[in-house]
Amino acid sequence: xQLLKYDVELRNLNKKFGSIxxxxxxxxxIKQGEIFCLxxxxxxxxxxxxKLILGILKPEKGDSSIRVKGxxxxxxxxxxxxxMGYLPxxxxxxxxxTARENIEFFAKAKGLSNSDAKINTSSMIKRLSLTExxxxxxxHLSGGTQQRTALxxxxxxxxxxxxxxxxxVGLDPVLRREFWEYFKQIARSQNTTILVTTHxxxxxxxxxxxxxxxxxxxxxxxxxxxxxxxxxxxNMENMFFELIxxxxx
Amino acid sequence: xxxTFLIMxxxxxxxxRDHRTVGLVVVGPPLFMVMFGIAFGGxxxxxxxxxxxxxxxxxxxIPYGNFTVFNETVSSLGDSITNTLDLDxxxxxxxxxxxxESAKKDVDNKKYACVVLIxxxxxxxxxxxxxxxxxxxxxxxxSNPQVGGVVIQAIQESFQQATGxxxxxxxxxxxxxxxxxxxxxxxxxxxxxxxGVFFFSFMLVIMTLIEERRSGTLxxxxxxxxxxxxxxxxxxxAFSIVSTIQTTLIILIAGxxxxxxxxxxxxxxxxxxxxAIIVGWTGLVLAIFLSAFARSEFQAVQFIPITIIxxxxxxxxxxxxxxxxxxxxxxxxxxxxxxxxxxxxxxxIEGYVxxxxxxxxxxQIGFVLMLVVASRLTLKEN
Ligand SMILES: Nc1ncnc2c1ncn2[C@@H]1O[C@H](COP(=O)(O)OP(=O)(O)O)[C@@H](O)[C@H]1O
Ligand SMILES: [Mg+2]
Numbered sequence: 092x093q094l095l096k097y098d099v100e101l102r103n104l105n106k107k108f109g110s111i112x113x114x115x116x117x118x119x120x121i122k123q124g125e126i127f128c129l130x131x132x133x134x135x136x137x138x139x140x141x142k143l144i145l146g147i148l149k150p151e152k153g154d155s156s157i158r159v160k161g162x163x164x165x166x167x168x169x170x171x172x173x174x175m176g177y178l179p180x181x182x183x184x185x186x187x188x189t190a191r192e193n194i195e196f197f198a199k200a201k202g203l204s205n206s207d208a209k210i211n212t213s214s215m216i217k218r219l220s221l222t223e224x225x226x227x228x229x230x231h232l233s234g235g236t237q238q239r240t241a242l243x244x245x246x247x248x249x250x251x252x253x254x255x256x257x258x259x260v261g262l263d264p265v266l267r268r269e270f271w272e273y274f275k276q277i278a279r280s281q282n283t284t285i286l287v288t289t290h291x292x293x294x295x296x297x298x299x300x301x302x303x304x305x306x307x308x309x310x311x312x313x314x315x316x317x318x319x320x321x322x323x324x325x326n327m328e329n330m331f332f333e334l335i336x337x338x339x340x
Numbered sequence: 341x342x343x344t345f346l347i348m349x350x351x352x353x354x355x356x357r358d359h360r361t362v363g364l365v366v367v368g369p370p371l372f373m374v375m376f377g378i379a380f381g382g383x384x385x386x387x388x389x390x391x392x393x394x395x396x397x398x399x400x401x402i403p404y405g406n407f408t409v410f411n412e413t414v415s416s417l418g419d420s421i422t423n424t425l426d427l428d429x430x431x432x433x434x435x436x437x438x439x440x441e442s443a444k445k446d447v448d449n450k451k452y453a454c455v456v457l458i459x460x461x462x463x464x465x466x467x468x469x470x471x472x473x474x475x476x477x478x479x480x481x482x483s484n485p486q487v488g489g490v491v492i493q494a495i496q497e498s499f500q501q502a503t504g505x506x507x508x509x510x511x512x513x514x515x516x517x518x519x520x521x522x523x524x525x526x527x528x529x530x531x532x533x534x535x536g537v538f539f540f541s542f543m544l545v546i547m548t549l550i551e552e553r554r555s556g557t558l559x560x561x562x563x564x565x566x567x568x569x570x571x572x573x574x575x576x577x578a579f580s581i582v583s584t585i586q587t588t589l590i591i592l593i594a595g596x597x598x599x600x601x602x603x604x605x606x607x608x609x610x611x612x613x614x615x616a617i618i619v620g621w622t623g624l625v626l627a628i629f630l631s632a633f634a635r636s637e638f639q640a641v642q643f644i645p646i647t648i649i650x651x652x653x654x655x656x657x658x659x660x661x662x663x664x665x666x667x668x669x670x671x672x673x674x675x676x677x678x679x680x681x682x683x684x685x686x687x688x689i690e691g692y693v694x695x696x697x698x699x700x701x702x703x704q705i706g707f708v709l710m711l712v713v714a715s716r717l718t719l720k721e722n
Contacts, residue, residue: 145563147721172565183556200564244560 098123098252098284099144100158105151106139106307113139114150115307121300124282126274128298130289130327136307137288138180141254144286145177160252173202176250180257180288182241186230190221190240193229197244208247215243218273235266242270246277252284259289271297292327301327303334310334364642384490384663389432390443390455391425393418398464414467417502418458424498431494444479447517453491454480466503466510475511482519483689484660485527518690529594529602530684531657533612534619534677537586539648541579542623548575549631550640559721569716572628576621576712583620587613602688611687611694615680618704622676625711632718656681676707 099121106114113136121127129137142148144157146165157164162171184193194215198208216225219239224232229240242258255274259267271294277283278299287298295301296315303311303318311318311334319325322333355361395418402410426434435452437443443455457477465471478495482488496512503510519527552558561571591612594600603609626647634640651657654664655677664672672678679700686692694701 147559147563169565172563177560177563179556179559181556181559183560185557186555197560197564200561200566202565 096123097121097158098125098160099127099286100156101140101144102157103153103155104140104143104157105153105155106136106143106148107151112307114143117307117309119302119309119312121284121286123284124278126278126285126287126297126299127302128287128289128295128300129302129304130292130295130331131304132290135290135304137290137304138256139307140304141177141256141286141288145171145175145254171252174251176245176248176253176255178242178245178253178255178258180260182238184229184237184241184244187228189226189228190232190236190243191216191225193240194243194247198247201248203248211247211249212243215247219243220269235262238262239266242273249281250283253286255285255287257288257290259291259294267291267294292331295327303331305335358636358639360639361642364646383431384487384660385430386433387431387453387487387491387662388435388451389425389491389495390435390437390446390452391422391458392437392440392443392455393422393458394460395419395458395462396460398461398467400464400468402469414463417463417466420502421458421498424501425494429494429498431490440477440479444517447479447481450481452481453487454478454495456495473511475513478512478514479517480514481517482522483517483527483685485519485522485524487660487662488519522689523600525594525598526600526689527685528658529590529598529600530688531655531681532594533587533590533616533684534655534680535652535657536590537583537616537619538623538651538677538680540586540623541583541620542627542647543644544582545575545579545624545627546631546640546643549628550634550637553631554637562719562721567716568719569712571719572625572712572715575624575628579620579624580617583617584613586620587616604691605693607693608687608691611692612684614694615683615687615701618701618708619677619680619684621708622680622704625708625715628715629711629718632715632720651675651677654678676704679703 097120099119101117101119104114104117104119105112115136117136117140129140131137139148143150144159144164146157146168149165150157159171160174162168164171185196188196191212195208195212198211199205203211216222219242221236221239221243224236224240229237232240238258238261242255245255246253259270262270274285274287275297278285289295295303298315301311301313301315301318302309313321315327319327319330322330324330324333393416395416397416398414400410400412400414401408422434422436425432432453437455440455440457443452446452447455455478457479459474459476461471462474462476465474476499478492480488480492492514499510549558552561562568591602594602603612627643630643630647631640634643650671653659654668654672655675656664656672657677661669661672661678661682683692683694683698683700687694
């Protein structure tokens with residue numbers, strides 16, 4: 092009998108670019124409805140991990156496996172696509188479409204019917220406070236608003252599982268908090284599983300569990316509270332440096 | 341000045357690391373110069389024509405009262421004309437035939453550019469004061485007025501040379517197989533449709549795809565739960581409309597401003613539009629296919645001249661295919677636009693109505709299908 096249902100199961104994952112081990116022997120399990128935060132400095136391998144999970148990149152040959160929502164990746168990646176949301180690190184919008192048109196376009200591109208696309212677009216616009224910007228061309232939106240529009244486009248299909256690559260990068264602290272409140276709300280109310288990456292170490296505090304990543308390796312997987320207790324630190328930034336010290340000694 | 345120098349140095353450094361750009365810079369201009377030189381340097385030569393020569397030597401007797409002032413055998417002018425064209429004139433290659441009706445069919449089938457019928461007693465009628473007025477029958481394919489003009493000139497010159505002062509009672513009776521009253525512009529307009537439609541669909545698609553890749557929206561599209569083929573087909577559908585609009589504009593301007601007529605019947609016009617839309621597709625699929633091989637916007641833009649210039653020079657748009665030197669003519673036969681130009685000229689000038697099994701049509705559709713399949717494999721995120 093299976094007590095816990097894992098939405099993401101990664102085993103023995105490796106990815107090299109030339110001599111760089113971008114992802115190094117990665118094992119990871121994420122529960123359904125969990126907000127899992129992959130945290131680590133730039134070049135730690137966070138984006139590469141997400142791209143492996145989505146089947147965009149192929150892992151090194153070997154005894155590895157990727158299962159997401161019970162689907163074998165990359166073989167069954169098309170089945171996963173119907174129920175997932177993906178926000179790439181580089182936020183992509185069509186400059187010459189309005190905010191609303193962008194969200195609605197991606198709603199339809201993800202397979203929603205025209206009427207569902209309209210309904211979901213309107214509710215995303217409301218939820219992410221885009222109402223006053225919805226008729227502006229994306230190219231004319233401020234950076235933060237573009238990012239909210241991109242997030243709305245990624246989540247407009249009410250995905251069962253979401254992969255959000257640095258959704259808060261470059262945002263002001265208020266907006267960052269709003270994003271995280273949104274993540275918590277959908278995880279609690281819709282049981283959405285969320286894998287979110289960030290290089291803002293402090294953000295990791297708000298996640299259910301944290302994976303600390305460095306040089307392609309996961310050096311710790313814990314709840315934020317446990318991590319801080321174990322390292323005797325009161326914030327995540329200090330915790331991280333404490334962890335690195337432990338690693339390099 | 342300092343900044344200027346820094347920027348200059350940076351540009352050289354980045355350029356020199358991009359080997360394809362270095363290649364284009366070095367190899368491109370000489371290659372195009374050679375192509376232009378070969379393409380435009382050639383004269384129109386060795387056009388196949390047929391001659392039916394029924395003339396013979398003539399015994400010409402000119403009486404004056406009871407005297408005879410002239411009594412000689414004049415050797416056949418028909419023979420001399422034929423020999424001049426056959427042996428001395430590089431512009432035409434002469435085939436000798438005997439049956440006028442079957443020769444006309446050969447002209448209809450594009451085997452010869454024309455057939456000239458030199459009638460019985462041609463020399464006698466020209467030379468003898470008792471001879472009657474005589475006209476020379478020419479059955480003529482003028483669908484390419486550049487070639488047609490050269491052929492007619494060669495024939496007229498050879499007759500002038502042979503008949504000299506006897507020309508007074510000689511007439512030319514020209515019947516057109518194709519292209520009666522066709523102007524150079526009539527001839528070039530179908531080519532312009534091909535070039536305009538191909539150029540714009542190729543350019544627009546490659547630029548749009550570059551932008552789609554640069555902005556990252558292509559990555560998002562590739563993560564949607566649809567087959568990649570749908571992205572390609574979406575482009576195909578959108579740009580079919582663009583091709584239709586462009587064709588309409590070219591037809592309107594050609595017709596209203598330059599009095600070029602491009603079709604007679606509704607079936608002609610429908611054929612013209614179908615052919616033009618397929619031209620748009622060939623440009624579009626080539627753009628989608630090539631865009632996968634560009635690692636930067638800069639490299640993608642390089643594909644534009646590399647594609648557009650051979651199409652302009654080698655598809656028969658400006659230079660007739662028969663005048664393209666044989667060493668590079670095989671390239672012409674690989675270009676789908678060669679078949680497009682041919683097809684559109686047949687439709688616009690000869691009143692051809694498109695048939696489903698037309699070879700040119702099938703070649704282009706094959707090209708499109710092949711590249712759609714190939715693009716489905718090469719269209720990737722990275
Ligand atoms: N396509 C690629 N080619 C070569 N190296 C890459 C590529 N993608 C990522 N890398 C390298 O892999 C490492 C991890 O990158 P990435 O996963 O983007 O890190 P993060 O998202 O944590 O910043 C980095 O050293 C990066 O330079
Ligand atoms: Mg990253």
